[in-house]
Amino acid sequence: MSSPANFNGLIVAALESRRASEMARLIERHGGVARVSPSMREVKLERSPSAVDFAHRLITGEVSTVIFMTGIGFRQTLAAVERHVDRQRFLDTLADVTTVGRGPKVLAAMREVGMQPTHRVPEPNTWREVLTTLDQFVSLDNQTVAVQEYGKANASLHAGLEARGGRVLSVRVYQYDLPEDVEPLRANVRALAAGELDVVMFTSAHQVANLLRVADELGLDGQVRSMMQTHTVVASIGPTTSEMLRDNELPVDLEPEHSKMGHLVSAAAEQARDLLAKKRSQTKSTATITTASPTIMAQPDFSVTAALDASAAWYNGPFMKACRREPTDVTPVWLMRQAGRYMQEYREVRAKTTFLELCKNPGLCSEVMCTAVNRLGVDAAIIFSDLLPILEPLGFDLEFAKGEGPVIHNPIRETADIDRTRELEDMNGLDFVVETVRRTRADLPAHLPVIGFAGAPFTLASYAIEGGSSRDYLNTKSLMYRDEEAWTALMQRLSRAVVLYLNAQIEAGAQCVQLFDSWAGCLGPDDYRRYVLPHVAAIVAGIKPGVPV
Structure with a gap:
């Protein structure tokens, strides 16, 4: 009979409350020095x-x-x-x-x-x-x-x-x-912040919240987070607790196959020493995405372009300095306002053409934007366009219906519909956007940077699936939850298109690019992390290095 896994004297903290004594015995039976501090209690609502x-x-x-x-x-x-x-x-x-x-x-x-x-x-x-x-x-x-x-x-x-x-x-x-006696938890928080703990084990999600609450009350939040990132093995009993840790930007070094206290202690005893050695030997932590991630697109081999020209008139303007996280003479304020709602010049242009036709006319797009810039006196200019024209070369029938906004006449409704979504191979079907960037850059004062933009993949997918705007995103969420493989395939295809689209805008003269995820607010943080974040990260990784996103 094989001997049980052994902590070999490691100092192991746990935050279990109801079964605190049992947890201490398990840790000691596996050769650890137990530091168990009850961290929470259920309080009945009167x-x-x-x-x-x-x-x-x-x-x-x-x-x-x-x-x-x-x-x-x-x-x-x-x-x-x-x-x-x-x-x-x-x-x-x-x-x-x-x-x-x-x-x-x-x-x-x-x-x-x-x-x-x-x-x-x-x-x-x-x-x-x-x-x-x-x-x-x-x-x-x-x-x-x-x-x-x-x-x-x-x-x-x-x-x-x-x-x-x-x-x-x-x-x-x-x-x-918090428990009625908070002192044992405070003692563990102080020990964690001081680097005295080798392992900390969480057996419920709310233990994470209470640990951070006490750390904040003691003024030790930063030290606790730092130690959990670089010095102490963090063990989680299961997926719900792991999600809470990640929601709070904390690592999960270990999660047992079965969400049971005994399995947690056994797995920690078996793996802690190797994990500890690896964690403490790392001199530089690297951020990782813990959900299944799509393949990161290889960065194109760009030649040196105007987007990184440090001698350009716009380079040291307040907007670009703020994007580079450099000090500015003023506090950066971002105001999102559609000038067309009140500008007479814009209304006169719109009276002569449809919105989609306007988006496909680079000369008019530049005129509209430059007029607004001159009127408002802003520090940067975003190109005049829309989130959705990128969907047309992907095979979607787009119309901006009067009084209804954008309408997709052939939306995705079934998993099989994703197969008809084309790959964006080049910018031939979107050359008007590239030309809009060129014209806007040429027509603007030299000291003002140009911002290119695209819709983020979740928002594009929502439009493509719902067929337009939505209050509840029922069709989008149904596909996302019911067929994650199909959802991932769609998001990857959209992400590749967005990378090509934004890099083309940069080559055409944009100094900065923006992703609009207008509808992501309908998701909770767990869903965003699982179903959306990997694809946004893939886009950012594919953008020309050095260009602010």
């Missing part, structure tokens, strides 16, 4: 109007699906509602609707009252598995789904439910707070 509202809506038949995220949440929901509705009636009604239990603790809590969930969420019990379970067994289209929250509401879960047609009813019955 008043829970959302739970009472949920109970009444459940009994009156408004709620079709209920998702219980935690065992203690199920118990406290029952305790909160039984003061307002008959307990047995509530349980009987709950048994008649679809219930989803996230993990074994929910199952145990429901069994205490003679119930079991209709569907159990498999490991690792994250919001993604919740959505996968619903996709397999439950239709949410035009249905109300109640979610028993724990801590803060999960924006990604809510977005996924809404993308499937559900109306989300949030039920909060408890919240997380």
Whole structure:
């Protein structure tokens, strides 16, 4: 029988609360010096109007699906509602609707009252598995789904439910707070900041929030973050906790195959020494993207162009200095304003042509922009164009309908539709944009830099899928969640097009380029990191080195 993995005397901190004693024994059994400090406690909400509202809506038949995220949440929901509705009636009604239990603790809590969930969420019990379970067994289209929250509401879960047609009813019955005795946690924070800990283990996402809260209160936030990046192995019990760490720009050095405390300690004992040696030997940390990333496009072999000409009149202007993060004589302020809303000159031009025709007329585009620059006295000028003409050579039928805005007449609706999206091989179909940059650069005063731009891939994909603007992005999110492989293929194709497009603008005379991700605000940080960030990073990596983005 092989001997268990061994920490060999490493100092191991853990933030487990309810099972703190068990965690300490596990660490010591694996040869570590245990520093376990309870970091959180569940605090029952004295008043829970959302739970009472949920109970009444459940009994009156408004709620079709209920998702219980935690065992203690199920118990406290029952305790909160039984003061307002008959307990047995509530349980009987709950048994008649679809219930989803996230993990074994929910199952145990429901069994205490003679119930079991209709569907159990498999490991690792994250919001993604919740959505996968619903996709397999439950239709949410035009249905109300109640979610028993724990801590803060999960924006990604809510977005996924809404993308499937559900109306989300949030039920909060408890919240997380610091433990009653905070001193052990403070001691671990001080030790972490001082570089005295070899390993720190997180067994729930909210432990991360409380660690950083205490670090901030002690004035040690910077030191704690630095040590976690360069000196101390950071071990996470599972995907949800790892996402919280990454959301807070902290590393995840280790995550066990199974999200169990014993597996976490065993994996940490086995890998910690090698991870520690590697981490401390690195003299320069390199930022990494931890989600599946598309291939980074190779940077084109550019010749020296005007975009990097340090002797140019615009080079040391306030805008370019701010882009290079150099001190400026004034505080940089970016105002986004469409001059066409009030400029008589623009309205006269627009009266003679459609918007898309205007975008394809470089002379008029330069005239419109230069007129606005002269009127406003700004420090830089962005070319007059639009986000969407890039979609035309990719195979999309674009129109700017009067009173409706942009319309895509052949939107992507099925996975197979992605195959008809063409690759942007050259700028032949977008030569009017290149010429607009040239004309604008030539017509502007020499000291004013020109800004080129493109739509970011998520926003372009949203237009291509929705067929225009949208309030809920239901079609976009449905494709994104249901077929990640197809989503990645589309985003990679759009990203390659944007790199070619922006680099062509730089070669034509743009000194800076901007990515507009107008619709990314509909995503939570987890979804953005997983489904969008790798593609934006690929674009930035493909832009001509030295040109501000």
